[in-house]
Amino acid sequence: MNEEQLRRRRRLRRQQQRKRRRRIFYILCILFLVIIFTILRGIVAHFSRTSNHAQANVALWYIQQLDREKSGDPDRSNVFYSSIEELSNIARDKLTAFNFTLAKNSNHIQAAEKYAYSTKKIREITEGKLDYTGKKIAFLTFDDGPNNTITPQVLDTLKDRQVPATFFLVGRNLGSKHEDTLRRILREGHGIAMHSLSHDYSKLYPGRFGNADRIRYEAQETQKLLKEFFGPDFHSSVWRYPGGHQSWKELGSSDDALAKLGVQWIDWNCLVGDAQPKSDRPTTSEGQVQYVHKSLKLNKQTRIAVVLAHDAENKQLTADSVNKLIDYFKDNGYEFGILK
Numbered sequence: 001m002n003e004e005q006l007r008r009r010r011r012l013r014r015q016q017q018r019k020r021r022r023r024i025f026y027i028l029c030i031l032f033l034v035i036i037f038t039i040l041r042g043i044v045a046h047f048s049r050t051s052n053h054a055q056a057n058v059a060l061w062y063i064q065q066l067d068r069e070k071s072g073d074p075d076r077s078n079v080f081y082s083s084i085e086e087l088s089n090i091a092r093d094k095l096t097a098f099n100f101t102l103a104k105n106s107n108h109i110q111a112a113e114k115y116a117y118s119t120k121k122i123r124e125i126t127e128g129k130l131d132y133t134g135k136k137i138a139f140l141t142f143d144d145g146p147n148n149t150i151t152p153q154v155l156d157t158l159k160d161r162q163v164p165a166t167f168f169l170v171g172r173n174l175g176s177k178h179e180d181t182l183r184r185i186l187r188e189g190h191g192i193a194m195h196s197l198s199h200d201y202s203k204l205y206p207g208r209f210g211n212a213d214r215i216r217y218e219a220q221e222t223q224k225l226l227k228e229f230f231g232p233d234f235h236s237s238v239w240r241y242p243g244g245h246q247s248w249k250e251l252g253s254s255d256d257a258l259a260k261l262g263v264q265w266i267d268w269n270c271l272v273g274d275a276q277p278k279s280d281r282p283t284t285s286e287g288q289v290q291y292v293h294k295s296l297k298l299n300k301q302t303r304i305a306v307v308l309a310h311d312a313e314n315k316q317l318t319a320d321s322v323n324k325l326i327d328y329f330k331d332n333g334y335e336f337g338i339l340k
Ligand SMILES: [Zn+2]
Pocket: 143, 144, 195, 199, 242, 243
């Protein structure tokens, strides 16, 4: 074998080695891609499972309600439904029916659309920025719920009188123990509004000045909790600042931050006085109605009434007054609406 042949053979061997290394490199690349793809698919599957779970949860509740209604026994326990997973197929069918009733991207069911009014418009009317000569509309609003003591009593009266209201819920109250009450609010045709996550003045308004970052965060978190209950089609555009917009300084950038989230704030133009200082707080239902009457009369525009009341756990008097409050507005020619 001469020198030339030896060189050629070595070159050939080097080429083969290079080829082999390239092949290994390609195989490793493919393996790497397969691993990445598998991981990504796992992540996506996890999130869609979580959202399916939330949806199935809503549907499960819906089936349970139908079951209770059919049996006529409100306390009927759900012995058949041992696990959400087991039910998921039926649940998803039923969920379609449930979603059908939720107006898309809104805080109310479709049936409530005919008496749902734009929060921004109603706010501007009460502020005197918009003229209004239309029909008289009362917006009953209840802050600080939900709970399982006062809220259900308020709901019972509203249902009895076929009157809708708007509930300004505090995010920290949206735990599973209030689920039934929460779903009743939506299902019985009321509007769901946000009243912060913490209701903590020191976090929301340190030194009495609005903290826009904190307020944005609390609105986002509360919205997220509501979506977990009601599914991805739910969105509340309605916000009331704890303590009221009128009570704090420099809320401009907070208002802007909320607007960017598709959320509008609203205060009130009359109140039952159930959160007034003791010396000024009515102690009877008649007193609360009188308080509404007097505070409404202080406005130039009285065709729109946004009524502040509270359904917190210590507001039994307010729950007892709802009937008389409805009488007052009906007697004075008002219809009832919800804020959207
Ligand atoms: Zn409040």
